[in-house]
Amino acid sequence: MAEHKLDPNKWITLYSDYLFNYTITRVSDREIAQDLVQETFLAGLKSMTNYKGEASERTWLISILKRKIIDHYRKINSNKGKAEVRMSYNSDSETEGDWLEERVADPFDKTAEDKIENTELGTAIHECLSKLPEKQAKVFKMKTILGHETENICNELNITASNLWVIIHRARTAMASCMEKNWF
């Protein structure tokens, strides 16, 4: 008997943000990321019978998503190979005459470590979000990550403003301690 079971009805609510965040740090285009996430869910649905139940649902979906991302890069790379590569050293007059070395990005600006941290941060946050009660997670996401107005959220979810702030407060407290544990 398999340890884990698949329940596709809940996939979108449970994992879409996680997968989306995972994708967007790797392809940095919202639309492409959305497409890839959609393809992943559909591919998962098709190959449900191949699921052995060894990994958790999310891990399994992520492994499909990884393939999809690789495929995506293969596709754009094969197009790129046909294009001509043009490099211009002096694109604007202001920097004309500078040595090439002076034009590279400031190495102290972004270190490799920064980058690794950044890519993982999104997943860490979504991990913590998934531990919150559904309503708290939803409100927190709308307010903090998507940046919706308080009024709009209240209308959409049919709650009062003070209600919203209480939810936000609880969510923030939980998120802060969760991130404290997993991140710092």
Added chain:
Amino acid sequence: MSNIKLECHEANHICDKNQYKEASFLEKVKLTIHLIYCRACRQYTRKNTKLTKLVNNPKVQALDATAKEDLQNVFERELVKQQQDH
């Protein structure tokens, strides 16, 4: 001017609002005064600000509602198809 002193839960509320830049100037003044003498709220504010910094990182993204709905619709259609096949 008796209401210049805040209760802790009020201070926390202002602190929460401040994370979204929704606190008024007077509220911010009151909060700062409260933080001078309240250690617990200082800690809460510190944690809260840290969280805001993390979440505001451009690498943290989420799907917006319409995109999610689209996704759900496409997915459900496939799901129905799938179940019919079996």
